[in-house]
Amino acid sequence: MSTNGHLDVPSRNANGHFPNGSTDSLLKSTAVSISPTTSSSIHTLYRQQSLSFSLGSTIRPSKVLHPTSTGELRILLLENISQGAVSYFKSQGFQVDWFPKAWSEDELLEKIGQYHAIGIRSKTKITERVIKSASKLLAIGCFCIGTNQVDLLTAAKAGIPVFNSPFSNSRSVAELVIAEIVALSRQLCDRAREMHDGVWNKVSKGCWEVRGKTLGIVGYGHIGSQLSVLAEAFGMRVIFYDVINIMPLGSARQVESLDKLLSEADFVTLHVPELPETKGMIGAKQLKLMRKGAYLINNARGKVVDIPALIDALKSGHLAGAALDVYPSEPGANGPHFNDNLNDWATSLRSLNNIILTPHIGGSTEEAQQMIGEEVSQALSRYLNYGSTVGSVNFPEVDLRAIAADEKNFVRVCHVHVNQPGVLRQINEILSDHNVEKQFSDSKGDVAYLMADIADVDEHDIQSIHDRINKTRANIITRLLA
Ligand SMILES: NC(=O)c1ccc[n+]([C@@H]2O[C@H](COP(=O)([O-])OP(=O)(O)OC[C@H]3O[C@@H](n4cnc5c(N)ncnc54)[C@H](O)[C@@H]3O)[C@@H](O)[C@H]2O)c1
Numbered sequence: 001m002s003t004n005g006h007l008d009v010p011s012r013n014a015n016g017h018f019p020n021g022s023t024d025s026l027l028k029s030t031a032v033s034i035s036p037t038t039s040s041s042i043h044t045l046y047r048q049q050s051l052s053f054s055l056g057s058t059i060r061p062s063k064v065l066h067p068t069s070t071g072e073l074r075i076l077l078l079e080n081i082s083q084g085a086v087s088y089f090k091s092q093g094f095q096v097d098w099f100p101k102a103w104s105e106d107e108l109l110e111k112i113g114q115y116h117a118i119g120i121r122s123k124t125k126i127t128e129r130v131i132k133s134a135s136k137l138l139a140i141g142c143f144c145i146g147t148n149q150v151d152l153l154t155a156a157k158a159g160i161p162v163f164n165s166p167f168s169n170s171r172s173v174a175e176l177v178i179a180e181i182v183a184l185s186r187q188l189c190d191r192a193r194e195m196h197d198g199v200w201n202k203v204s205k206g207c208w209e210v211r212g213k214t215l216g217i218v219g220y221g222h223i224g225s226q227l228s229v230l231a232e233a234f235g236m237r238v239i240f241y242d243v244i245n246i247m248p249l250g251s252a253r254q255v256e257s258l259d260k261l262l263s264e265a266d267f268v269t270l271h272v273p274e275l276p277e278t279k280g281m282i283g284a285k286q287l288k289l290m291r292k293g294a295y296l297i298n299n300a301r302g303k304v305v306d307i308p309a310l311i312d313a314l315k316s317g318h319l320a321g322a323a324l325d326v327y328p329s330e331p332g333a334n335g336p337h338f339n340d341n342l343n344d345w346a347t348s349l350r351s352l353n354n355i356i357l358t359p360h361i362g363g364s365t366e367e368a369q370q371m372i373g374e375e376v377s378q379a380l381s382r383y384l385n386y387g388s389t390v391g392s393v394n395f396p397e398v399d400l401r402a403i404a405a406d407e408k409n410f411v412r413v414c415h416v417h418v419n420q421p422g423v424l425r426q427i428n429e430i431l432s433d434h435n436v437e438k439q440f441s442d443s444k445g446d447v448a449y450l451m452a453d454i455a456d457v458d459e460h461d462i463q464s465i466h467d468r469i470n471k472t473r474a475n476i477i478t479r480l481l482a
Pocket of ligand 1: 145166167169170220223275277278361362363
């Protein structure tokens with residue numbers, strides 16, 4: 001317990017990361033009260049104003065929970081993570097060490113023990129060895145879409161949630177598809193290439209407006225639905241196919257089968273995840289079902305399309321064009337690598353007319369990078385300061401409504417434990433001496449997470465709750481926030 005009434009005691013017992021009673025992890029903290037609505041959302045402001053007007057009262061601000069005093073939680077940021085994220089972490093009172101490059105496993109093994117959180121992109125590998133030597137690590141932020149670079153299972157078992165930003169580039173992909181629809185329809189890339197070669201080739205044959213044409217979207221998720229709205233604004237008719245029933249946006253229409261979509265659409269665009277059932281989803285049979293003169297666009301995942309079959313469909317003139325941003329095998333670095341060594345049909349694909357080939361840039365925009373920085377830094381801070389695991393990829397998602405700033409003598413218990421019978425009985429026995437204001441728990445695989453807000457506790461109670469929970473057999477990490 002710190003002198004100002006705040007306590008955060010990370011301790012682990014499952015793999016011996018944190019010796020029980022380690023004074024090293026008893027961290028001081030500072031309480032600062034701010035308005036709960038720092039968001040500039042007009043809806044939030046409107047709601048706040050109208051509520052206080054109609055009820056004649058003001059909304060109770062939330063208490064800002066801090067596990068440590070300024071500068072005591074240390075965050076390591078590798079791989080040139082945005083300065084916006086650095087500023088945000090600093091504004092939350094964290095100490096930040098920022099490096100432009102990825103670290104090797106040896107470098108991580110040497111230094112990771114000093115840090116409470118780490119932010120990486122795709123090049124730094126967080127292996128089992130790294131996690132086992134990360135004695136203070138509480139959370140991992142992947143400032144990117146994928147999380148393959150982290151041993152997610154080992155992290156979860158060590159009580160470390162991993163956050164990423166899967167949907168921050170949806171708009172960027174949707175906009176690229178719109179550009180590709182127009183470019184394919186007008187054979188834009190061929191005309192541009194000819195001009196670069198000094199050839200003037202003014203033609204209108206086979207060039208079309210997109211107004212009134214039918215766009216078939218396969219997978220109506222984050223990207224597919226954004227695209228639907230943009231395409232309608234262009235005057236296109238939109239149909240979509242998805243494995244779940246989804247409320248269409250605007251005048252879009254869901255069709256009952258992929259075959260139906262393929263036979264109706266002038267443009268077919270793929271926005272499904274890579275799953276066993278989506279691998280090879282578009283092969284020779286499906287291409288044949290597409291309308292003669294139609295176009296195929298794949299910005300989803302490389303294995304969704306059978307590319308040799310697509311090459312045949314383009315060569316025969318059945319399809320009028322295609323755009324590919326993703327491939328079954330992609331080079332690990334920039335350079336002249338898109339050749340037959342990588343995929344044995346590469347030369348054949350590159351030689352075709354009216355095919356747009358891009359190097360997996362669908363989501364690569366400045367805006368998407370900025371959003372990734374904001375989203376992941378906020379998710380990490382919400383976990384470190386408030387215990388929320390919403391958005392974590394390897395953890396049960398648990399959150400509690402905020403503690404109001406005027407609610408005194410509260411403590412929030414954040415208890416990560418092994419998912420086994422009898423844990424809740426044991427924990428509730430410990431908490432039952434106190435007033436449990438709210439409590440929520442959930443599990444994912446071998447790991448479970450419980451959050452509880454306890455009222456009317458003093459310093460002695462807090463220390464006792466912590467010590468008793470920490471000694472339970474299933475405890476992985478227990479943190480108390482106030
Ligand atoms: N090119 C890029 O740079 C880039 C960038 C971001 C995302 N992506 C890829 O785009 C794809 C879509 O991303 P998202 O964010 O829209 O995903 P999402 O999870 O929001 O949406 C996917 C949709 O596909 C549907 N679906 C799943 N299986 C299906 C099937 N067999 N048939 C029809 N529909 C099916 C789901 O129900 C869901 O509605 C993913 O594969 C993602 O990896 C590519």
